[in-house]
Amino acid sequence: MKLFRVFLSLTFITVFPLFIHAQIDSLEQMRVEQLLITQRFDSARIYTEDWDLNQASDYQKSLRELAVNEELDYEPFHSFVTKMSTRAYIQTSSLDSFIQSKLKVPSSKESINIDWIDIQFYYTQSFRNSANLKQANIENEKILNYLNQFDESDEGYTHGIIKYNIHQIVSALIQKDIEKGKLLCEENTQRAIGIKDTNLIIACQYHLCDFIMLEGDLQGYIDISRKCFEMDQAMKSKSQYFHANVIHLVDALIYAGDPDGDVLDLLDILYNHPRIRPDSYTLYAKYVARFPPGSPEVNNLLEKMGHSSLEEFADESFKISKKAHNLNDQYHMVQELSRLLIAHGSIEKGIYFKDLSIQLTQEMYGEEMSKALSENEINQVRIEKEHEVALEKQKANLYSIIAALIAGLLLLTIWLFVRQQKQNRLLRSKNEEISQQKDAIAKREEEKALLLKEVHHRVKNNFQMVSSLLELQSRGIEDDRARELAEEGKNRVKSMALIHQRLYQNDDLLIYFDEYINKLVTEIAAMYDHEHKAQVKVDIPSISFDIDTAIPLGLIVNELVTNAFKYGMTEDSKNLEVRIEKHSNDSYLLKVKDSGKGLSKNFDPQKAKSLGLRLVRSLSKQLQGSVQYTYEAGSAFKVLFKDSDMRRQVQ
Numbered sequence: 217m218k219l220f221r222v223f224l225s226l227t228f229i230t231v232f233p234l235f236i237h238a239q240i241d242s243l244e245q246m247r248v249e250q251l252l253i254t255q256r257f258d259s260a261r262i263y264t265e266d267w268d269l270n271q272a273s274d275y276q277k278s279l280r281e282l283a284v285n286e287e288l289d290y291e292p293f294h295s296f297v298t299k300m301s302t303r304a305y306i307q308t309s310s311l312d313s314f315i316q317s318k319l320k321v322p323s324s325k326e327s328i329n330i331d332w333i334d335i336q337f338y339y340t341q342s343f344r345n346s347a348n349l350k351q352a353n354i355e356n357e358k359i360l361n362y363l364n365q366f367d368e369s370d371e372g373y374t375h376g377i378i379k380y381n382i383h384q385i386v387s388a389l390i391q392k393d394i395e396k397g398k399l400l401c402e403e404n405t406q407r408a409i410g411i412k413d414t415n416l417i418i419a420c421q422y423h424l425c426d427f428i429m430l431e432g433d434l435q436g437y438i439d440i441s442r443k444c445f446e447m448d449q450a451m452k453s454k455s456q457y458f459h460a461n462v463i464h465l466v467d468a469l470i471y472a473g474d475p476d477g478d479v480l481d482l483l484d485i486l487y488n489h490p491r492i493r494p495d496s497y498t499l500y501a502k503y504v505a506r507f508p509p510g511s512p513e514v515n516n517l518l519e520k521m522g523h524s525s526l527e528e529f530a531d532e533s534f535k536i537s538k539k540a541h542n543l544n545d546q547y548h549m550v551q552e553l554s555r556l557l558i559a560h561g562s563i564e565k566g567i568y569f570k571d572l573s574i575q576l577t578q579e580m581y582g583e584e585m586s587k588a589l590s591e592n593e594i595n596q597v598r599i600e601k602e603h604e605v606a607l608e609k610q611k612a613n614l615y616s617i618i619a620a621l622i623a624g625l626l627l628l629t630i631w632l633f634v635r636q637q638k639q640n641r642l643l644r645s646k647n648e649e650i651s652q653q654k655d656a657i658a659k660r661e662e663e664k665a666l667l668l669k670e671v672h673h674r675v676k677n678n679f680q681m682v683s684s685l686l687e688l689q690s691r692g693i694e695d696d697r698a699r700e701l702a703e704e705g706k707n708r709v710k711s712m713a714l715i716h717q718r719l720y721q722n723d724d725l726l727i728y729f730d731e732y733i734n735k736l737v738t739e740i741a742a743m744y745d746h747e748h749k750a751q752v753k754v755d756i757p758s759i760s761f762d763i764d765t766a767i768p769l770g771l772i773v774n775e776l777v778t779n780a781f782k783y784g785m786t787e788d789s790k791n792l793e794v795r796i797e798k799h800s801n802d803s804y805l806l807k808v809k810d811s812g813k814g815l816s817k818n819f820d821p822q823k824a825k826s827l828g829l830r831l832v833r834s835l836s837k838q839l840q841g842s843v844q845y846t847y848e849a850g851s852a853f854k855v856l857f858k859d860s861d862m863r864r865q866v867q
Contacts, residue, residue, distance in 0.1 A: 248279050252314065257283055315339050321362055328372030333359055337379040344386060356383040378404045378416050385423045389430075391822075392842055397427045415455045418444045422457045425464060432802065434472060441465040445482075459485075459492045466499050470506070479503055487520075494540035497533040501552040509560045527565045530557060534572070547576040551864075571647070575640055577764065578633075614695055727766035729796065730756040736770065737777055737794060744781035750790040759796070759804075765859045768835040769806070775828040776808040776853050784810030784851050791850070802862050803841070809852040821845045821853070839863070 251260035260283035267280060315335065322329040336359050343352035359380045366373055381404050388397035401424035408416035421444050428437045441464050448458045466482045469475070483503065486496035500517060504526075507513040514526070523529040530553040537549045550573045557566035734754050741752060761769065773794065780792050791811035799805035821829055821843045832855070836843045841857030 248283065252279070252282055321358065325365055328363070328366050328370050328376060330372045330375055333362070333372070333376045333379055336362075337382070340383055344383065349387070349390070352383065353387075356380060374407050374411050375413065375416070378407050378413075378420070382419055382423065385420075389423065389426050392430065394427050394430050398424065401427065414447055414451055418447055418455045418457055418461070422461050422464075425461075434468060438465065438468045438472060441468060459489060462486055463492075463495055463499070467502075470499065470503050473506075474503075494536050495545075497536060498545075498549040498552050501530075501533065501549070501556045505552070505556040505559050514560070526557060526560055527562055530565065530569060534569070543576055543579055547573055550576060568647075571644065578636065578640070614693065726760040726762060727770075728758070728760050729766070729769075730754075730758055732766070732770065733773060733794060733796075736773060737792075740774070740777050740781060744778075745785075745790070750781070750785060750792055753791075753793045755793070755795040757796070757798075762860050765839065765857075768838050769857065772806065772832050772835050772855055773808065775832050776855075779828060780808060780810040780812075780851070784812035786812055789850075799856060802865070803856055803858050806855040806857065807852060809848060809850055811850040814847040814851045815845065817847075819845055 248260050248264060251257075260279075264276075264280045264283050267276060315338075319332075319335060319339065322332050336355065340352050340355040340359070343349075343355060359376060363373055363376045363380070381400055385397055385400045385404070388400060401420050405417060405420040405424070408414075408420055421440055425437050425440050425444075428440060441461055444457070444461045445465055448455050448461065462482055462485055466479055466486070469479050469482070480503075483496055483499055486492045486499070504514055504517050518524065518526070518529060521529055521532070523532065533553060534546075534550060537546050541549065550569050554566045554569035554573060557563075557569060733756050737752055737754055741748075741750060777792070777794065784792070789811040793807070793809045795807045795809075797805050797807075821833060824830065824833070832843055832853075836855055836857060839857035840863050841855055844854045844856075846852045846854070
């Protein structure tokens with residue numbers, strides 16, 4: 217026993233100081249990382265001057281070189297960027313600024329610098345993830361321009377061209393060009409196999425899964441995702457797609473009913489990673505919702521999370537999501553938590569989270585509307601500047617008035633949004649006050665429905681007020697083009713006002729689209745067909761959509777029908793057909809056809825520059841759809857789209 221105590225004492229004396237020293241080194245290393253990211257190189261240089269490079273790790277040597285040398289080696293640069301991209305406390309914008317300050321195209325023409333290509337690929341990916349596709353394309357072209365200086369037989373050329381093509385694959389996915397995307401994935405997978413690069417094989421196969429899902433092949437999606445997972449597990453260092461692939465695999469397996477029973481093991485992988493952990497809560501909620509109350513799966517989840525009830529789990533999950541997720545990810549988590557609570561009998565709490573999902577939807581809708589209006593305003597200003605030299609001073613002033621009117625409309629929209637937010641807060645406060653009464657659920661639902669209908673009523677009135685302002689303004693406009701722009705804006709506002717009018721008139725807060733389209737087409741016809749000669753056929757089944765689908769779809773119909781009356785009618789033939797039909801199990805087809813002369817043979821709606829068709833194209837993407845043009849004894853526009861339920865199944 218005495219010898220044992222002596223052994224413990226010696227161990228404590230020798231090991232404990234080493235442990236303390238390691239912790240100090242770790243804190244200093246973290247401090248140097250933060251100084252480098254914020255581009256305070258002089259301070260980072262002072263911190264690293266006292267490091268003993270003979271005892272320093274390879275990574276510490278890389279930090280030292282980044283702090284000291286202005287002309288750096290790309291290998292330590294790559295090592296640093298890879299480390300920082302996994303740090304939870306490092307903001308992506310700060311890392312991007314650091315890369316921009318340091319990253320330069322290698323001057324050496326002797327061999328391809330793979331480290332530079334990988335850093336440039338990450339930089340391109342960062343712009344793409346932030347929806348700045350224009351800059352992402354510019355950065356990606358730098359990779360190709362760099363590779364073109366070398367022979368294709370160079371060892372690093374294949375690696376670089378695959379990295380370049382991955383961005384092309386994602387671009388094809390955004391455009392939903394399945395044939396092109398699958399071909400690129402297969403070609404680059406073979407290239408990666410040829411150079412035996414497992415990381416690149418996984419990258420190409422991961423993106424192939426996206427196109428497989430677009431085709432509706434769930435089992436194929438699961439098989440490829442599992443194959444990528446197994447390849448990643450076999451590697452010493454995980455690929456950058458590892459956790460994203462696990463998330464997709466878990467989601468697909470839950471949807472398929474967890475046939476192999478390994479969802480929980482995969483969820484543990486996500487939960488045990490600090491940066492990915494917030495994403496696991498949504499998947500845990502979706503998984504446990506499949507089991508009855510009191511089941512072992514539910515109890516195991518509560519024990520794992522350290523919670524006494526699902527309500528406590530839901531509150532904590534949402535609190536974490538608000539810190540780690542954007543509005544879209546918060547919305548999906550709240551939806552899953554609401555379904556989980558309702559399925560397990562916690563109706564009141566489930567409705568509370570359902571209310572949160574409505575609020576998040578309204579916030580996202582408000583942001584998207586503001587962005588769309590801002591983009592239209594910028595485009596209009598650009599067009600005005602192109603013609604400014606040729607226009608007279610009077611027309612220039614007139615365009616300034618139009619720009620001010622658009623800005624006023626934007627401010628009015630923001631004001632309406634803030635006002636609606638206040639009404640939402642008032643609604644939640646009212647619900648909390650009556651929640652302790654025995655009949656709280658039924659009474660709260662009744663009052664919520666009345667207040668929500670009133671909100672739509674007021675939004676409709678506000679849209680009508682905006683329409684009236686536009687109409688009054690257009691009367692004083694002498695320029696035909698300006699008056700036409702004002703009329704088009706008024707029609708778009710009217711189509712949205714009609715949506716909200718239908719919402720407050722219907723008890724179930726759904727838009728019965730056959731009634732809505734008949735009313736919308738009648739109003740447009742009254743504006744353009746003064747002699748009532750047009751033969752209009754509206755063939756729409758008795759279907760209903762929620763506001764997330766009805767507003768963009770109503771704006772699409774408004775644009776296409778207005779174009780048909782303006783350009784698609786001749787004196788001899790004035791026929792118009794509007795049709796909606798179920799295209800497949802996961803989509804609908806809208807068709808608007810007139811009897812006019814049609815557009816040019818080479819017309820492509822994807823390249824159209826008119827504001828109306830660009831708006832149709834943008835709204836179609838919002839509905840996870842596409843727009844096509846054909847000539848069928850007249851212009852025929854076909855819009856393939858999905859309703860809210862169908863879009864959620866893909867996400």
